[in-house]
Each structure stands twice: as structure tokens, then as C-alpha cells.
Amino acid sequence: MKAFFDMHSTPNSADLLSTRLMLSLGILSAAIIAFQLALMQVLSIVQWHHFAYMVISVAMLGFGAAGTVLAFFRQHLLNHIRWWLPLLMISCGISMCLVMYLSQLSFIRFDSYMLFANYTHIGRLLLTYLLFFIPFLLGALAIGLMFDHYVVYIGKVYFANLCGSAVGGLLLLALLWFLFPNRLAAVISCLPVIAGIMIIPGKPQRTKTLRFFALLACIVSGFSIAFPPTLHLSQFKDLSKTLLLPEATLKMERTSPYGPIQAISSPVLRYAPGMSLAAEEAVSASTAMFINGDWLGAVAGYNKADTAFVLHNTSFDLPYKMAPKKTVLVLQAGTGLEVAHALSRNAANIVAIEPNAILIEALKHTLAADNDSLYFHPAVTVRKVEPRIFLLTDTAHYDLISLPMAGSFGGSAGLYALHQQYLLTKEAFLHMWPRLQPAGAISISAWMDYPVRHPLKLAATLAEVLEELNIKQPQQHVAAIRSWSTISFVITKTALTATAIQNIRQFCNQWQFDPVLLPGLQPEERARYHLLQDSSFFQYIDAIFSRDRNALYASYDFNIKPATDRRPYFAQFIRWKNLSHLAANFGNRSIPFFEIGYLLVVITLVQIAVVSFVLVLLPLFRRGWKGKHKGSVLLYFGGIGLGYMFVEMVFIQHLTFYFGQPVYAAAAVITALLLFSGAGSYMAGRFAQNKKAMMRIVMAIIVLLVIYAAVLMPLLQQTMQAVMPVKIGIVLLLTGPLAFCMGIPFPAALSWLARSAASEIPWAWGLNGCVSVISTALATIITVEAGSGLVLWLAALAYCMPLIVCSRWDQEAV
Template identity: 40%
Template sequence: MAQVMSPAPRFVSWSVALASAAVIAFQLVVMQLLAVSQWHHFAYMVISTALLGFGAAGTTLVLLREPLKRHYATALPLLYVATAVTMAATVWLSGVFGDFDTFLLFFEPGQVGLLVFLYLVYALPFFFAGLAITLVFYREVERIGWLYFANMAGSGAGAVLVLGLLWALPPERLSAVLALAPLLAAWITRPRSVPKAAAVAVASAALLVPLIGLVNPAGPQPSEYKPIHAALLLPGAEVIHSASSPYGLLQVVRADAQRFAPSLSLQYRDEPPVRDVMFNNGEYYGTLLGRAGTGGVYLLDHTTRGLSYAVRDPESVLVLEAGAGEDVAHALGHGAATITAVEPHRQANRLLRDRYPEWIDSIYRDPAVTLQGTTVRSYLARRVAQDYDLIVLPTLGAFGGTSGVYALREQYGLTLEAFLAMWDALGERGMIAVTVWQDEPPRKPLRLLATWRTLLEREGIGHAPAHVAAVRSWGTTTYLLSRTAFSATERGHIREFAQNLAFDLLLLEDVQSGERDRFNRLPDRSFLEHVDILLHGDPAALFDNYLFDIGPATDDRPFFGQFIRLSGILELQAIYGTRELPYMELGLVLAAVTLLQIVLAAVILIVLPLFRVGWQGTRRRWTLLYFSATGIGFMFFEIVLIQKLVLYLGQPVYATAAVLGTLLVCSGVGSLLSSRIAATRRNLVVTGVAIAGLILVYAHGLMPVLELSMSAPMTARAVVVFLLLAPPAVLMGMMFPFGLRRLAGSDETHIPWACGIDSCLSVSATALATLIALGTGLAFVMQGAAVAYLVVALASLRLGRAL
């Protein structure tokens, strides 16, 4: 039988780069797909899925290394083909047994199985790619430096490339497009001794799957509990526009029965207008309301949102996260001279300002309006040229509540630091207005008031009730925070506004008991007591005793929608029951479930199989410590950076791409450099301590440095991110190969276990880091990463040494 020749080295290097670029890009595409079908919190599950696939691949190589090495020339291209096929078929495969829905997880037992199946399906492309790449490393170990660099460089290129592709194609088609890269890798590494006809036949069969995905993609189905699902159930509902970008899937739904009635006053006598509605990733983005009104009165004047204009006549208005421009048109209707609309969704901005301005009566083209396509914090970080009379924030919550699906979402526009920046942007008589949908039990309004009380204390204002007013309807409450105390005349205007529209006064310096619960009865008047404590009493006592965590969100804990506290779980369970409790904060519960699932899957797929090869030798506890700590430290650092850079770059996809791209490329450089440095105990200890020191510096100094360039263009910010993250990433890239080289010199049997331990802990650390950050803050997780690398340095003293 003819000998099968190995592919040329340069082709192997290119194949590794192609496969690496494809799987990292695919990772970001999966995040987009799950954001459409489910919610934001699945981003961290996707990272762990990728790591699980690669970890399981490493374990498989340990078990099958001899047959795979023997058939290397044919196994490598076939593994690339398997990567391409599973990548292109992922969206279709994920729905074979039905669609998973987060909201049904605790009501339908079958959903648990669907979640596990979904997790494993998305892990398949990473498994096959990981097996191919680790096989190359094992088979061509003499070229490991360049091959590892090709792996990391390709990964970084994929993270950047996918951002451009997301502008061009929807994510369900991108899976098929990305599959072409590993197919190309398979073609260039095919054995030359295999007949060309056979190679073409295999390639054609494999190419069929991506082509089907391109021609007839299986789009992600949004959860039936997402707002767009209900909108599409209306008679005659149709999607009149759909476009995808890194910001998400933007859709406009039209239906004759789709009316806009945002907690309208019961005194409103006209028919609510029929309007198109815009959704982003299936979630409500805004109603295309335009200049809607009756008799010269803007529609929102019949809601609590009209309070701002009943008190004063603002000349300059800042609308944050302006969306489809409802509050912009409201300001125009009241004759504001200058209106600045800040909306980071640039795709939506172009759609409403340039392509279809008539959808919103051309309000974004009005001479009085300036549209800024940037994030709230980026805009506020600029030196504001004017002092605003009114700053309007987007409405918080939704009618009927949100079930805590946003518990894991970083909301940097609602932190204490954000409100302090807004306060600085106000004029002498300026106000901040926030409208909140009522939730039960109350959480969001209490956290908002707690934040404002803290803000006023920091500004040296002792009498908070004079600066805060609030009016409540049957569905929403609008809160005002004023730089100057409301005058007696202004308090009279507030009373008149509430009386005319049958609203209740919730907060006012001289509010009377009978004014607070007159038109819209509260189910529980203890809410009034809590509100009074926050403004008049000792908030710290309420923070300690309330069932929920209602303290101010900060940039270190930017999870405005996270309220569950461990000390209150048993009491909440007694009140609401075991099955209902998860829906108080579904995102947090799902993160905990994901962590449990990740740990079990990692142990089963990565660690347990290694018992077949055994674990001989000495100093096993030091191997365990060293590689556990490298896995935990690296992933803690990575996850915190992603969460912090959401503030700096504005979008989770951008933040993830920037962090993955930088860390992977620079870690590859570090690995390449490590091959030229002796793996002595001294070098390992010094490197581990240096990494820990850098992480501690970053834990407290990264954000102040980034704030200096917060308002810079996106390209400049990306360069800043790369320059800041490169030093620790290069050093981190040295630690893993250093450790393997130490083991190779004394205990080779530890090497497969070292890889398995590192993979298992890396997988588990993704969800663990998020859960820790919810309770203690991002800085604490970063400090945990520093401690992990100090453990690495300590374990280095005994790693690979014989008794």
C-alpha cells in the first residue's frame, strides 16, 4: 500500500490559522444567535462552550494519540471537514428536538435536556477544531512556537474579521460562510497521494452543507416570551424591515391592531394611535411614534412622562438612549431650542435619519436636533459645551415586569458614576427625569432613589426631599431629580398636573398622605414607607433589612437589574414558592444552572477520561495547583475585562472581540517568546508575580486610564485596548508552556492531566467569575485573578521536581 505523505509545513501553519480564525469568529456569531433567540446572559455560556470543546479535544488526543499520530495525514483534513460541517449545521441541529426556551426551564423538565443538548451541539465545532489543532501541535512539536503563534494570530484575526462580516450578513448565514475557512484548511492539507477525484468528491459533499446554510438558512426563533413574539401574533402583523449588524437583529413590525398606549392616563379619551414598532434581537427598541398628538398636545403629555414639562420649560434637552425618538419628539413638541439625542445603535440611527425619516416624521432631521451615535458614558465623558435644562433617560422595565432576564446585563448608564456625570452636565435649574414601570415586589424604583440619595449626599445636599419629585399612574412612575429645590410655584404645577390626569403624588417635599394613594391604589402601602426611608431616613438600615439588594449600582457592580441576595432566598422561597422563585431573577438563576452544567460537563468530558491513562509520578498536588490557578486566573481576568470594556466600547460583541483578539494574539507572542527563555524556577516565579502585580494595578487603575479616552473614536479606543492589555497577555502566554516544559523534564505523565485540569478550571471559571462579580464586584474578581497567579508562582517552586 502506498505511503500517505504529510502535508507541507507551510500549509499546516496556514490551516491552523484558518481554523483558529473560523472558530473564534463562530464563537461571536453564536453569541449573536443566542441573543436573538434568548437573552444577553448566554454570552458567557458560549465562551465556556468553546473552552469545553477544546478541553474535550485535548483529552481525546491523550486517549487516541497513537492512532491519530499514525494516520495524521488523513485524520487532519477529515477533522477540518468535520469542523466545517458541524459549524454550518449548528443552527439546524440545535432545533432538531425542539426549541429551548429560558422561561420554560423550571416548568417543563424536557427543557433541561434541551439546554444540555444545545450546549453540546454548539461545542461540536470547537471540539473538532480543537482536536485538529492539538493534533498538529502534538505531531509537529518541533515547530510548536510558530504553530502556536499561527493559532493565536488566526484567532485574533477572526475576532476582528467577524465584526465586519456581522455588518454584511445575518448571523445564521455567517455560520455557513465561516465554515468555508476550515474547508479550505482541509483542502490545502489533503494528502497528495489520495486520488484527486476522491478528494473532490469529499470536498463537494462537505461543501453542500454550507451551501444549504447560505441558500436556506435556519434563522434563530425568538423566545415566545420576547416582545416581538407577541407583536407577530397580532392580526395581519408583518415584518416590514429586517437587518443585522454587530448591534443585533433590527426588525420593524407593522400591524393594524398595534397601538401605542404607554400607561396613558385614564382621563385620555381619544383612540391610541396605530404605530409600527422596532425590535432589536426580539426585544422592544421603540415605537415609531413621530409627532403624535391630539389638539396640539403631544401624546406623552397624557402619561407621567409629561411631568418634566409641567414643572418647567426646558430650553436645552439631552435624551439618553433615544431609541426611536419618542422623547426627542416630546421635547420638540414643547418648543425646546436645542435637543441632543444620544443613541449608540448606529444601524437604527441611519435607518431613521437617512433611509426612512418619514417613519418618525423626520424628527432626527429637525434643525433643533443633534443625533450622537455613541454610548451614554462616552458622550458624558466629553467636556459638555452647554448645561442642560433636562436630561431624559429611557423608561426602565416593562409592563408586567421583566422576570429578571437582565440581571447579568451591564448597565453603565444607570450607575452612581453615570448619574454623577449627568448631574455635572445639568444647568443651574436642570433636572434628570426617569420613568419606571411598576414592579412587584418593588425593586427598580427603590434602587433609583437609593442612587439619587447617595448622589445628593456626595454633592453636600442634606435635604433630599426638596430636590426629588415623583408622580404615579396605574402603570408607571416618573421621577425628577432637580439641581435646585422645587419652588412652591413648581410644586403647585406638579399637583395640578397630577390632579388633571388622575395621577398620584408619590414624592414631593410637602406631599400629604391623602395625595399618595388617591386615584391608583397600591396593593401594598409598605412601598410608601420604603420610599420615605430612602429620602428622609437612614437608607443603610433599609439596605440591610430589605429582602432584595437595592443599594446603588456602581461601575464596579454595574448590574442595575440584579437584586437577589443570598440572605433573602429562603424567605422569598416561602413567599413565592420554589417554582416561581427563579423568575424573580431568571438571568442570575440561569447563570448558576450554567455553572453547575459546565462543571459536570468538564469533569465528565475532560477529567474522567484521563483516569484511563493514570496519573503516576510525584508532586501531583503542585501540578494540580499550578494548572488550576493558570486556568482560573486567565479566565477571571478575561471575563472581567469583557464586562469592563462594555463600558468603554459600548457593545458586548465589540468588548468580547477586543478582549479575545488581544489576549489570544499577545498570549501567542508570549508563548513564542517563552521558547527562548529557560523554564527555571526563578523565571516562573518572577513571571507569575509580575502578572499578579499587573492585574492588581489593572483592578484599580484600568478604568481611570480608559476614561481619559472614553470619547475618542472607536478605532482609537481599540488601539488603546490593545496597548493596555498586551503586557499582561504576553506574560500570561508564557506560563502554560513554561509549566509543560517543567513537567516534560521530570514527570511526563502529568502533562495530559495538566492540560485537562487547566481546561476544566478554565471552563468553570467563566460562569463563576460572573456570579462572583454580581455579589462582590468586578474588582474583587480581578483581585481573585491576581491571587491565582500568586498561587502559580508559589507552585512553581515545586513543579516538576522529584522527591
């Protein structure tokens, strides 16, 4: 078999790596990353955000499979590279448009919920995988072909590839401000077409075909931009259901990197969570807002003359009934309902924190009539900032800090299990505490879900926070009341006063709520109006506020331990070891819906692992592995694939916390990692023939990862309040050296293999692709189960594998 990378045949002058070729490669790479992020956005809207993992995996799979195709058809492709390269790039662009149309066809569209109700949707999901796989395969084939043909310049080629990818991340971020997601793919598709046109050869044969194909691609892209596909949202998404309501009217629609926001009004749209059964008046219609097709909140009018504000006869009114609240901090104000609530309770100074600028703008202007110009009220100050960042930078003190409701109505079947909720971690509450007045309080509510999870995790969080604050008698600082469907908690800085306790009792009697936690509470008071099946809920709550807390954590079927900044998954409850017990209780069919979000990641992992085996490794097995470095190739390329993706996933998670937004975090991480890795790869040639230098590089990666595992999160926590330029500098400092080093091993080893064992390169490529595919979902699962620190440790361990190989480099070289 001829070598995959032929180092001995120096490219002739025509094959010299021109700037145009590098630029073309950069543009193609930018398009692939931008398309990957665009697909993530589209799937977040039509389904839910979990499919981000699927997209990352599918992209990686495309790269892995491209290696396999190259291994089989290398000679033919190389012989006609000047024809194939532009053709592949242009095809990649066309396919980006076409797969978007095809994926929205009624017989191909899948639905997350239907995966467990109608098994044909599993086939549709697989079909969608395969569709999305095509542009990545075509793009990766072009990239792989260039890697192969210009292997002498592997560092520069890899540099162009990584830098282009970095630009692609930023490009998409910019596009998200202007384009609705259904147009993104069409606009991005122009890039590979341009990249292809740039390198159409001047005269040789078959150029006419290429030019015709390029023209066709321009027409397809142009048509797609003018007539983008309609995105069909899952019928189970909140927006889909709301649009079915009579006279549902779209009042506003805007897009941003946060996702599209819509405001819908309907005369039958009403919102009054867990309203008292003693309430006699019908609730007025309100406007509802949605983000990515999911419920964001209701916009309620506030009018000083209107004394019956929608939340007055809900358990949410608890903090205002305890004592007057003059200064109120509303964290993650959303649609402003809690701000209006505070105004209706005569708060004199209300600070509303909301990071989404589009949302603030909509409430101030387009929807001003729906909320009675709430954000222009002299008592209200709106701040566009992340709540956690605000807490660290603010110096004021408040009578009340109000948090948004934990969980969503109906439980959403655990779709948000993998939402990183940094506002509901223990650390978040600890950061709120110093912002309270001496008599200040924090309030938060949750739905009484079934089986009960959210209220217990919330109670556990509050109990552990009070314990960490060295509050001697935590029960004296907590009040909780329950309606027929909601529970509201308040924790106070100083012990609850007799007046406050009396006020709470009066409030409960007036609106028929039951106190759950209150100093001096009698057992019979807990279920006067709303009877539960038994007293187990109260026993659990009492256990949480006692020394038995850990025993309850251990024995409860769901994970109710508080979320932390390292494991910020408040809505993640499933404990794998208890699945059989839950299945016995609720039936096998119910299990997926307890935590469909988490389950989807696991399913994605399994499916992608199988598909990558079939598409990447199986063909290679069939072709046979004749080299004598099997173990080394496996260890080396498997190790760097695993390690690199683990690091990327941890950085995305940590920087989501640091910057407050997943989209910005993903863009920052991908851009920084790729740019620095690109710089590293540019220098890779210097290390490729130097065993000691390579070992030093890999050891540096391991050492940095071990250090990061210990200090990364504390360092980010300490510097979160810094101004943006400083934060960006910190991120660059943190990612720069590490990413630079991580950019070296892959091209250096390819170069080494090309010299000594070229026949094993397809295996190296394929293994690297497969492991990268699996590691994206795997990193998430490990983070959920054991925290992000462990993922970094495992990444360090993964890089030990290439270190071992490097140490044996001389002996193995042919």
C-alpha cells in the same frame, strides 16, 4: 504508557512545521473563535444573551474533551496524522453547518422560560450543549494533534493558534455588518474546510477519500449559505408575540454587530406606558422596533398640529409640567419617542444621543414617515455616540436630561439581570450633573413592578447621588409621581420652586396621578387615585431619603443598592440568602422568574461543571493518574486556566464600559489578548528551561493584576472621553504587557512537562479546560456579587498557584 509529547523523537523533514501548516492552523483557530461569537449572537436572538456564557463554556469544554480523546487515542491519531488532521478540520466545518440546522429542529429547540415549566426543555438544553460541543471538539482535536506532533515548535504552533483566534474575532465583527446571524455559521464553516483542503497530502493513500470528503464539505457549506436555517425565536420574545398580531407587517430589517433590528407595524400596536385613566381618546397605532427580538421602543409620529402627543397624559410629562424646557438632552434616544415628546413641548434645542447607527439611519430614512421626519427637524441634533462618552466630552448645558425608562414592561422576569447598564450607575448621574443648567433637571421613569424593585433602586440611586453632590436637603430637589403602573422621578439642580410644586399638583389632579415625593407633601396625597395595598412602598421611599437607607438595604429581600460602574447591573435584584423567604412568600415555582437571567448563569455553571467533569476528568480518572506531579499540575494548570479567563471576563466588562458596546469590547479584548498572548507564546521557548525567568514572568502577571484591580476602572473613567485612536492605544498598552506574559506559562509548562513528565500532559490539558469552563460563569457571578475588582484580585491569587509550582520547579523535575 508512551509519552504524550515525545520530545526525544525529533520530527523528520516531512514533519517540519511548514508555513502552510501554520496558516492552516491559524485559519482553523479563526473559524473556531468566529463560530463561538456567531453562536453567542444566534442565541442572543433566539433566546437571550445569557447563553453567551454557555457558548464560551461549551467551547472550552470542547478543548478540554479534546485533550481527553487525545490521551486515549494518541498513538493512532499520530500515526495517521496526515490523514486525521485534514479530516478533523473538514469535519469541523461540516459540523458547524449541521449543528445550526439541528439546533433549530422543533424537538431539539429549547426555551428559557419553558425550562421551568416543562422539564423536557432541560433535556433539550443539554442536547443543544452537546450539539454545539461537536464542532469545538473536532476543531480542538485538530489543534491538539498539531500541538502534540509539533511540540518541538510549541511556541510557534501556539502563536499561530492565538493569532488565528484573534483574526477570527475581527472577522466575525466584519461579517456581522453584512450577514444575518442565520448565515454566519455557514460562511464561517468554509474556513475549516479551506484549512483542511490546504493540508490534504499530495499522494499518500486514502487521499481520494479526503478529497471526496472535502467536496462534500464544500457542497454542505454552499447549501447552507444558499439556504440557511430559519432561526426560531422563543415564543416569549417580544418580537414573536408582536408578529402574531393582526396584519403585523415587517417594515424594516437590518443587521449589525448590535444585533438585527426589525420594525413592525400593526393596526393594533399601540404604546402609551401607564397612560392616565382619565384619558378619553384611544391611542393611535404605532410602529414598534425590536433588537435581537427584544422590545426596543415605539416610533410615534410627531406633528406640531397634533397637541395630543402619546406621552402627554402619562407620568413621563412631569418635567415639562414643572417649567418650560428649552434645551433637552435625550440620552439613549432609541426610537426617538422622548425626542418627539420634547418637540411636542416646544423645546428649541434637542440633542439626541444614540450609539446605534443602524437605528438612527432607519429613523431618518426608512421610518421617516412613521416619525414625521423627526431627525430632520431643525431643533433636533442627533449624535451617534455612547451616552457616557458624550457626557464627558460635551460642554453644553441643558434644562432637562431625559433618560430611557428603567426596566421593561412586565418585569421580563429578570431576564436583563445581567445587562450592564452604565447609564444607570451612580457615576453616570454624577457625570450628568455638570451638564445641567442652574435650574436644570434629570428625569427618569420606571414601571411599578411587583414585588417592588426598580422604583426603589432608582430612588436609592438618586438619593445617593444627591448625597454625594453634598445637597443639603435632597428632598427639596426631588419630585416623583405615580400612575397606576409607572413612576416618574425628576431631580433638580436647585431646590424645587413653589411654582414648580404647584404645577406638579395641578398636573396630578388633571390626569389623576399621585405625587410620591414632593416638598410639603401630605401623606393622604400619596394615594388619592391609585391605592396601594398598604403604605410600605412609601415607608421604603422615605427610608431611602433618610438616614435609615442602609438599614433598608440590609433588611429588604431584594438588592436595591445603587448600581456602580464596577457592578453595573441595575436590574440585578436577587439576594441568595433571601431566597427561602421569597419562596415562602411567592412559592417555589415563582422564584426562577424573579431573576431568570442570573439563575441561568448559575444553572449554566452547574451544568457545565458536571458535564466537563463527566467528559474530561472522569475519563482521565478511569485511565489513572500515574505521575508524581499531581499537585503541581493541578495548581499550575488550574491556576492559569482560572486566572486567564477571569482576566478576559473582567476586560470584556470594563471595555464594554470604555467603548460602550459589548460586541466591540469582546472583539477588542479577545483580539488584543490573543495577539499579545500569541506573541508571548512565540517566546515561550526561552523561558521553558529557565526557572528564574518563569518566576519573573508569573510575578509580573500578579503585580500587573494587583495594580489593575486598583487602577484599571479609574484609569478608564479618566480617559473615556479621549478620541478613538488614543483609546485603542490605551487598551493596547493595558492589555499588551499583561497578555504577553499570560501567553507564556501554558506553552512553557507543556514544554517542561513534555521533557520531564509527559504522561501528565493529558491531565494538564484537561484540568486547564475544566477550570476555564467553570471560570467564565464564575467570574460573572463574582462580579455581580462583589464587583469586578475582586475578580482581578482573585485572578492575581490564581496566578500565585503557578508561582508556587515554579518555585519548586527544580526539585520536581525528573
